[in-house]
Amino acid sequence: MSHNRSVPHLSTAARVLIVDDHELARAGLAAILTCEPGIEVIGEAEDGAAALDFVSRHPVDLIMMDLHMPVMDGIEATRQIKALHPNIKIIVVTVQAHPDALMEALRAGVVGYVLKHASRHDIMSAVRHVLRGEAFLNPDLVLQTLRQLAQATSSDETPPIEPLTARERQVLRLLMQGKTNREIARELIVSPGTVKVHVEHIIAKLGVSDRTQAAVRALELGLVRL
Structure with a gap:
């Protein structure tokens, strides 16, 4: 079930959109963002299906x-939303900072990952980074996750048609370290x-849609070693 909030329209x-099955969590995020x-909070949803x-x-x-x-968890909701609406940016807000969960979220298409106990400053920093087109991920956690992904994937896949330049590889490596x-x-x-x-x-x-997916794809193709 989705709930529209009565907020002034700012062109x-x-x-x-805030998606969480706990009403207090939705209210807390809405209070920070509004x-x-x-920033305009235009709606809330209590599960992934309602978000879709x-x-x-x-x-x-x-x-x-x-x-x-x-009904539908955040990973599946992200997959389906990104497939239909690739321009929508998604930040995961969760209590669990586990590499396996982050890896699935990255593969699904999220570009930000913050914990529910994060400060107002960190939450807004994540929002601002993502709205500027940058990823916002805990550097230590994302490096651990990307290393895990690198170990689990093969470099035998077909490389991209157009190879990266030396400078692009430098930028990609730093991007994968979570740098802006x-x-x-x-x-x-x-x-x-x-x-940029x-x-x-x-x-x-x-052939990806954002910088986070570029990091995942580069590891899958064996283009960059961490």
Whole structure:
């Protein structure tokens, strides 16, 4: 069941859907997000199926998604939503920071991963990063997860048709460490705009939709070793 919230319409605001089977969790996230400029919580859903129904009827920019829910969990909901609405960005908000769960979430298409006990600052940092087109993942956890993924996949698959340049491989390695475009730019002594172009080329060459999926795909193809 979905619930629309009565909030003022902001034409330039990012439209956010909160998905969690616990009403208090939804209310807590909504309270944080609605206090921020440029953010509009346009709805809530208590499971993945309700979220899927909601996005079929309303334009959504960002979903804050719980993992463990009845009817349809967050992983399956993410898969189905990304298949139908690839431009919707999804942040997982969960109590469990487990590499297996993060690996499945990454494969499904999430671009952010925060814990429910995270501070208001960390939650909003995740939202701002993701709305700018950047991933927001705990670096230690994502490196552990990507290493696990690398060990579980084979490099015998067909590589991308267009190979990555040396600079693109440098950018990709730093991207896989959870660094933002600005952090990559500082490390490589280039402009953030240059990094943004490299990231766009990497995403296009790997045939994925975002930088997080690029990291997963690169490991699956054996392009980068961690």
